Amino acid sequence: MTVTSSKFPQLYFRLALSIGFFLPVADRLGLLGPAGQHAVSWGNWENFAAYTNTLMPFLSRGTASFMGVLATICEVSIALAFLIGFKVKAAAIGSFLLTLIFAICMFIFSDPKVPFYYSVFADSAGSLLLACVPAYYWSLDNYLSKKRRR
Known part of the structure; x- marks a missing residue:
């Protein structure tokens, strides 16, 4: 396998996402430390x-706040799906x-530069590209697909 095949880049991107x-999520739950500490954005749910x-x-x-809860549930679900490679296309x-x-909310209601500083549009575009990949190597999806074909 070479780096130019889609096997390694998709795994790398799945894990990075x-x-x-x-x-x-860990930050907003206070698991990375209190607000104001180095590399902590929120430090707690209220922030x-x-x-x-x-x-x-x-x-x-x-x-x-409810939308924040919903987003957090989605983020954890997506993160787990990417990590184990389960339902990768849906994730x-x-x-x-x-x-x-x-990204759109950041662009409109914060500052147009902010979603680019944090690469939110790039993450969104990369996720769309990942959804177009025909097979997800090193994934539970791939394992289950092979098992069904036997």
């Missing part, structure tokens, strides 16, 4: 909920949509 979804409300000012605070489509919505 997985970590990229897990770490912000994350307030940030969510700034990205969705058209929603009430309670509704924006990639979910990742594309979630990150696209996030």
Whole structure:
């Protein structure tokens, strides 16, 4: 296998996206340390909920907080799916949509540069590209597919 085949790049990207979804969840749950500590964006749920409300000012605070809960559940589910390679295409489509919505909200309600600083549009585009891959090597999907063919 060479680096130019799609086997290694898709695995690398799946794992990078997985970590990229897990770490912000850990941050908003306070698992990376308190707010203000180096490399900690929120440090707790309250700070994350307030940030969510700034990205969705058209929603009430309670509704924006609910959307934050929903996004967190989606992020954990997508991260797990990418990590173990289960339902990768569905996870990639979910990742594309979630990150696209996030990027658009950041662009409109924060600062147009912010989603580019954090590569949110790139993550969204990469997720869409990952959804177009015909087979996911080194994945539970691939293992189960081979098992069904036997």
